Amino acid sequence: MRQRVLNIFIALGVVLLAIGCSTDSGTMSLLLRAESIAQDSPEEALAVLDSVDFEKVRGKRDVARYQLIKSEVLYHNYIDSDSDTLTRGAVEFYLNSEYDHECARALYQHSLVLKRKGQNYLAEAMLALIEAKKRLEHVDDLRLKALVLRTEGDIYGAGCLFANALESYAAAKECFDQLGMEYHSASVLYDMGATYIQLREHWQAKRALDQALSYGVRVDNKRFMCAVLHELLDLTIYLNDYDMCREYVARFAEHDCLLFGQAHMSAMQAMLLSHEGRKEEALAIVERAEAEPDADWADLEYARYIIYRNVGDSQEALRWEEKSKHQQDDLMIKVLEQPVLNIQIEMLQRSVDAANRERRLVRQRNTLIYCSISVIILFVGYMLWRRMRRKNEAIAHYVETIHELSVALDNVPRELSSSLGALYRDRFSELNELCDIYYDHSGSSRHKSMVFNKLTETIDAMKSDSARIAELERAVDEYRDGLMRRLRQLLPKLSERDYRVALYSFAGFSSRAIAIFIDSDPVSVSKIKYNIKTKIKSVESVDVSALVAALSEK
Structure with a gap:
């Protein structure tokens, strides 16, 4: 009787412990609700998450899931953060789990946060994306794979590894095309065009940017058209094609899409006027642009160089060219002073591999210890049982x-x-x-x-x-x-x-x-x-x- 009562108390203790260490059904249903509507209704998802009492989220797995969902909801609401508190906790849990899909999602969100933290974190962000791609090999989520590839291209571009960036962008576009996600596919074309410009492959850049512009015109996405046209204007200057430049300037007016980059547009208009010999009008436009708070001095100084060159004032053209080159040299020095991304990635990968090997050895050692202890306990238990059995047989x-x-x-x-x-x-x-x-x-x-x-x-x-x-x-x-x-x-x-x-x-x-x-x-x-x-x-x-x-x- 006493033994039965003791067993009941033990069972009740186990049940209470399990209940105390798990998230209640109401809180969990809110998390699942926010996760299901995060893409389609991000604002509602954020409101649902704000109603969740984090203190009621129990257990490492549920905490990691909350952190993952919260980071995704913030991302879909365009709420940027350079704090990796949420994403790092989720990544640390899922990296040591078998939940490949959740792990890939957490790694992707973590890479975005690290990317926003600045140049010094790009290598770590790239490692997160590489690990995310490995996890996605076992998961059927083409959309997430495409997003990972596009972000990978962005980081390669930021590290001046433009050939690698183009390879990642091409793979991302292929995935977006399969999914029928036209906006994302056109955005990747824009990224590819900008990357081709960096590689001085101007006609490849024009082809990609023209395709992106066609999409923007078709869906009347003015902000997207504005970004693409600014890149095309720069391209026309590199090609020294003023007729093409004039055509793209006219497209701004045609589609009423000059939503940003007014100083850049002023520089382009000034260069066009100087090409027609209208020096004073061109300089007046540049002076007005220089008075704007968001003036881009690099563009405007280069515009002055083009103006004086077009009107035949070689002395002034040379002076402004020197200033423009000085700014370009400063920019080049900053780029050269940055750590080489691929070397950073390799060094960080080595340290991560070493840490993984150490963790693996620790797990193997612990497993061996647990197995040895279990075998010893079983052996001792068997010997005691055998001894008692022999005694019972002798008594019988x-x-x-x-x-x-x-x-x-x-x-x-x-x-x-x-x-x-x-x-x-x-x-x-x-x-x-x-x-x-x-x-x-x-x-x-x-x-x-x-x-x-x-x-x-x-x-x-x-x-x-x-x-x-x-x-x-x-x-x-x-x-x-x-x-x-x-x-x-x-x-x-x-x-x-x-x-x-x-x-x-x-x-x-x-x-x-x-x-x-x-x-x-x-x-x-x-x-x-x-x-x-x-x-x-x-x-x-x-x-x-x-x-x-x-x-x-x-």
Whole structure:
């Protein structure tokens, strides 16, 4: 009863512990709701998440999931952050889990945060994207794969690895095309065009940017058209194609899409006027643009150089070219002073690989220790169980022997029974008491051991008591027609051991009981009895049949 109550309390404790370490269903349903609507209704998803009490989110997995969903909802709401508190916690959990999809999502969000933190974090952001691509090999999420590839291209571009950037952009565009995501596909074309310009592959750049512009015109996305047209204007200057420049300037007015970059547009208009010989108008536009708070001095100084060059003022053109080159040199120096991205990635990858190897070795070592401890515990438990089993079997054997002794006693003549009673009642009363204790306390291993030890002690004392053995032989001779006396006369050269076996047989003991008294086994006892009978039969005497019959009794 006490054991049952204890088991109930243990079960209740386990249940309470499980409940206390898990997120309640209401909080979890809010998280799932926010996750399901994050892309289509990001503002509503953010409101749902704001209603979640973070203190109610329990367990490492649920906390990591909350962090992942929160970072994605902020991303879909265009709420940028350079703090990696959310994403780093999610990444640390999922990297050591089998949840490949969630891990790839967390790594992607983490890369965006690191990218926003600045140039010094680009290598770490790239490593996150590389790991995300590995996890996506086991997941069917083409959209996430495309986003990862595009961000990878952005980081390569920021690190001036333009060939790598184009490769990533091309792979991303292929994924977006398969998904039918036209806006994202056109955005990648814009990125590819800007990258081609950096590589001085101007006609490749024009082809990509024209395709992107066609999409913007078709869907009337003015902001997108504005960004593409600014890149195309720069391209026309690099190509020294003023007719093309004039055409793209006209497209701004045609689509009413000059939403930003007014200073850049002013520089382009000034260069076009100077190409027509209208120097004063061109310089006036530049001066007005320089007064604007968002003036781009690099563009405007380059515009002055073009103006003076177009009107034939070589001296002024040379002066402004020197200024423009000075700014370009400063920019180039800044670029050269930046760490080489691919070297950073390689070095960081080595450190990450070393850390992963160390973690793997620690896990393997811990696993080996746990397995060794488990094997030792199992072995010790098995040995204890085996020992207890042997004790129980021995006790059961002695109990059965007691029963056989009682049965054997019932089978001998009544006169012999009364004589034998004096032999075993004083000795076997202790065994009977121990048997009662055994059955009363059969659930206690301690009492079983006590019974076994006491029983062994009692039987050992009995089988070595020469006085009792002599008394037993006298009783057998008196009440069984002198069987032992006749056997000694017939076979005087038998061993004392053989005489003992014959005595116990004449007294009605079983082979198992005799085996205990002579420290042997039932098979050996049977062989001894058989040998005695054979020797008896080899002698001519009137006692042969009686002795053989007595030895054959069971």
